[in-house]
Amino acid sequence: MDILYNSTRTKGSKVKASEAILKGLSEDGGLFVPERIPALDKTLKEFSEMTYGQTAYEVMKLYLTDFTEQELKDCIQKAYDEKFDTEEIAPLKEAGGAYYLELFHGATIAFKDMALSILPHLLTVSAKKNHVKNEIVILTATSGDTGKAALAGFADVEGTRIVVFYPKNGVSPIQEKQMVTQKGKNTYVVGIHGNFDDAQSGVKKIFGDKELASYLDEKGFQFSSANSINIGRLVPQIVYYVYAYGKLLQKGSIKDGEKINVVVPTGNFGNILAAFYAKQMGLPIDKLICASNENKVLYDFFRTGTYDRNREFVLTSSPSMDILISSNLERLIYHIAGNDPDKNKELMEMLSKGGAYTITDEMRGQLSGFYGNYASEEETGRTIRELYENTGYVIDTHTAVASCVYGKYREETEDKKVTVIASTASPYKFTRSVMDAIDHQYVKMEDFELADRLSEISGTKVPKAIEEIRTAAVLHDHVCDKTEMQKAVTDFLGV
Numbered sequence: 377m378d379i380l381y382n383s384t385r386t387k388g389s390k391v392k393a394s395e396a397i398l399k400g401l402s403e404d405g406g407l408f409v410p411e412r413i414p415a416l417d418k419t420l421k422e423f424s425e426m427t428y429g430q431t432a433y434e435v436m437k438l439y440l441t442d443f444t445e446q447e448l449k450d451c452i453q454k455a456y457d458e459k460f461d462t463e464e465i466a467p468l469k470e471a472g473g474a475y476y477l478e479l480f481h482g483a484t485i486a487f488k489d490m491a492l493s494i495l496p497h498l499l500t501v502s503a504k505k506n507h508v509k510n511e512i513v514i515l516t517a518t519s520g521d522t523g524k525a526a527l528a529g530f531a532d533v534e535g536t537r538i539v540v541f542y543p544k545n546g547v548s549p550i551q552e553k554q555m556v557t558q559k560g561k562n563t564y565v566v567g568i569h570g571n572f573d574d575a576q577s578g579v580k581k582i583f584g585d586k587e588l589a590s591y592l593d594e595k596g597f598q599f600s601s602a603n604s605i606n607i608g609r610l611v612p613q614i615v616y617y618v619y620a621y622g623k624l625l626q627k628g629s630i631k632d633g634e635k636i637n638v639v640v641p642t643g644n645f646g647n648i649l650a651a652f653y654a655k656q657m658g659l660p661i662d663k664l665i666c667a668s669n670e671n672k673v674l675y676d677f678f679r680t681g682t683y684d685r686n687r688e689f690v691l692t693s694s695p696s697m698d699i700l701i702s703s704n705l706e707r708l709i710y711h712i713a714g715n716d717p718d719k720n721k722e723l724m725e726m727l728s729k730g731g732a733y734t735i736t737d738e739m740r741g742q743l744s745g746f747y748g749n750y751a752s753e754e755e756t757g758r759t760i761r762e763l764y765e766n767t768g769y770v771i772d773t774h775t776a777v778a779s780c781v782y783g784k785y786r787e788e789t790e791d792k793k794v795t796v797i798a799s800t801a802s803p804y805k806f807t808r809s810v811m812d813a814i815d816h817q818y819v820k821m822e823d824f825e826l827a828d829r830l831s832e833i834s835g836t837k838v839p840k841a842i843e844e845i846r847t848a849a850v851l852h853d854h855v856c857d858k859t860e861m862q863k864a865v866t867d868f869l870g871v
């Protein structure tokens with residue numbers, strides 16, 4: 377049965393999956409949500425015998441119902457290939473009493489690759505299906521990892537251009553170097569004076585500008601989004617939770633049907649929302665554990681029912697989670713409001729006007745499957761060091777936030793269910809923070825020296841993504857004020 381997509385803010389304007397992928401954001405400012413969440417139609421036992429690509433097909437076909445089998449399989453094949461440094465695509469590593477689901481084996485060594493290596497293909501197929509003649513311009517705000525993963529995914533993809541905005545002083549040196557060395561004639565990278573929320577708000581504003589859209593349409597361009605609000609990113613992220621469950625079953629770590637917990641280091645709420653969808657589809661997940669860094673707006677939300685972004689923005693060692701407006705939370709709000717766009721819209725308007733909203737008790741009652749907590753900077757560093765000292769396994773700062781929060785959860789609840797921690801970045805992407813956590817003496821070393829040292833102490837190879845930027849030339853040095861983002865876009869398009 378076909379699945380259509382509703383906006384979280386207006387009743388009744390259903391679109392097909394390919395249209396939702398093309399648009400990214402609905403015209404009313406809402407996010408696209410499937411009209412119902414499909415159930416898995418293969419058994420857990422069957423999933424336990426599947427490769428990553430097979431799992432991807434079985435999960436994604438349930439959502440992208442206007443794609444043919446061949447189209448979807450082609451997209452999957454182009455996405456999950458040698459760009460990943462392991463055939464497993466997303467290996468599970470046991471350490472310190474949990475299973476780390478390593479989502480960082482793609483081109484840019486962070487979990488964004490899981491979805492952004494397939495999105496360009498989903499998008500070009502969607503464009504063809506909908507007879508789009510315009511060139512598609514991907515506009516992206518990034519807190520560090522999305523930007524590079526989107527650039528890598530879209531570079532030189534015919535019929536597309538990509539513009540990435542990042543907070544000039546809000547990403548790690550390696551993240552910045554990865555982006556500004558991006559090749560591809562259709563790529564444009566701009567640092568803005570502002571933080572990630574400024575970049576994201578700026579991009580949303582450009583998207584919402586109808587006059588600009590019709591002007592660009594005349595010139596043969598139309599915008600789309602690679603941000604985690606696009607269902608073309610959300611759906612591929614559901615896959616690896618199903619895959620991880622299958623692998624645990626295959627290894628005999630769990631029994632068929634046994635419930636597991638999932639811990640996700642969270643920023644924009646996309647990754648954990650995908651886990652929520654996996655659970656709604658019938659995957660045996662008990663708790664969804666939402667881990668925040670010191671920007672703990674989600675922790676406060678789960679504790680109090682009030683979402684309040686009016687607070688100081690903290691720059692942490694897990695910059696991809698330095699976010700005060702978690703865009704994808706809107707989808708959860710819509711669902712717990714009984715799929716009611718009016719109620720959701722009211723809350724989102726409160727958020728955009730006053731920076732805060734409070735959900736009803738009835739809505740709160742539906743959040744019992746979630747647990748939220750956070751890790752301070754000090755706790756994050758300590759988690760990296762202790763796991764390394766106890767097991768030899770090195771995790772990045774984002775994963776450490778999750779690992780620390782899992783420790784707090786276990787202490788509070790004594791819940792011993794088998795637990796999967798989403799490991800969202802390679803430690804090589806945040807080498808300085810990681811090595812500093814392990815031993816302060818490393819502070820004096822250069823970035824690439826640190827990578828070599830990390831390789832020695834962890835017994836892992838320096839990833840290709842890092843080797844490549846050692847010597848790469850800087851190709852992008854544009855910087856602009858947060859109020860000049862639209863001009864940066866039109867300049868790049870030459871209109």
Ligand SMILES: *Cc1c(COP(=O)(O)O)cnc(C)c1O
Nearest residue numbers: 521643644645646647696800801
């Ligand atoms: C993007 C990102 C996150 C946060 O994921 P969301 O889907 O935005 O919640 C966590 N860790 C890393 C390394 C990331 O790149």
